[in-house]
Amino acid sequence: MSVLAIVPAYNEAGTIADVVSETRAYVDKVVVIDDASTDDTAETAREVADGVVSLPKNMGVGGAVHTGYLVGTREHFDVVVQIDGDGQHDPADIPRLLAKVVEEDADMVIGSRFLNDSYKEYSLVRRAGIRFFTWEVNALSDLNITDVTSGFRAYTTELLADLSRPENSHWALEQTLEASRKGYKIVEISTPMPPETDGSQFDLGTFLKYPPRMLKTTLKVLLFR
Ligand SMILES: Nc1nc2c(ncn2[C@@H]2O[C@H](COP(=O)(O)OP(=O)(O)OP(=O)(O)O)[C@@H](O)[C@H]2O)c(=O)[nH]1
Ligand SMILES: [Mg+2]
Incomplete structure (x- = not known):
């Protein structure tokens, strides 16, 4: 089984080298998707990664990860992490993500912070948001997952090739719902995931913008996918 790891990175110069070198131990190739970072992320990544895709402008996490999926499908990998x-995310958890693909024929494996105590370290607002999105996806599909917003995942490229281009916001909800409705097997494993201490993107403004954007994304999947 050939495995590509993709690492979305926006201004992560301080952490990217360690993430890449630790991840390399568990996969065949590591490609960093530099989302038009304004710091040294791209330069640092080029020293340690097997490949770096530098996007010409900032696209958000959805655009960055979708670029990585294209690398995985075009280069004919079996699985993308x-x-x-x-x-x-701890790279040491990658073998357990991959084991679900091999042993249980899963097409998407999600690393959940709600299957261990990590979630308790997140703010109440953030926890409520994640729980609400997860509830919504479970209600609209036959899934029973705990952490739909997790960005620590493994997929078969067969599934990735079948996914539509995601919105830049709510990419996780969108792709999970779409894959489930298309009949792919989605499972979770427990992965510790401490909250970001170095400035989180989540503030009250982000939280207030969520409901209308999420409704749009959900309706799009339900009506057109
Ligand atoms: N915030 C942000 N992250 C991006 C963007 N493009 C790529 N990323 C990367 O996508 C990954 C997830 O983004 P984070 O902002 O850490 O999202 P998160 O982990 O859900 O939220 P935090 O708990 O605040 O860290 C990180 O590796 C980012 O560097 C972008 O435009 N904005
Ligand atoms: Mg983060």
């Missing part, structure tokens, strides 16, 4: 460049 997605791991954040900020160090919140």
Whole structure:
């Protein structure tokens, strides 16, 4: 089984080298998707990664990971692992993600922070948001997952080739719902995931913008996919 790891990174110069070198131990190739970072992320990544795709402008996490999926499908890997460049995901958990693909024929494996105590370290607002999105996806599909917003995942490229281009926001909800409705097997494993201490993107403004954007994404999947 050939495995590509993709690492979305936006201004992660401080962590990207460690993430890449630790990830390399578990996969065949590591490609960093530099989302038009304004710091030294791209330069640092070029020293350690097997490949770096530098996007011409900032596309957001959805655009960055979708670029990585294209690398995986075009280079004919069997599986793509997605791991954040900020160090919140532990590369040592990658073998357990891959084991689900091999042993249980899963097409998507999600690393969940709700199957261990990590979630308790997140703010109540953030926890409520994640729980709500997860509830929504479970209600609209036959899934019973716990952490739909997790960015620590493994996929077969067969599934990735069948996914539509995601919105830049709510990519996780969108792709999970779409894959489930298309009949792919989606499972979770427990992965510790401490919250970002170095400035989170989540503030009250982000939280307020979520409901309308999420409704749009959900309706799109339900009506057109
Ligand atoms: N915030 C942000 N992250 C991006 C972007 N493009 C790629 N990324 C990367 O996508 C990954 C996930 O983004 P994070 O901002 O850490 O999202 P998160 O882990 O859900 O949220 P935090 O708990 O705040 O870290 C990180 O590796 C980022 O560097 C972008 O435009 N904005
Ligand atoms: Mg993060």
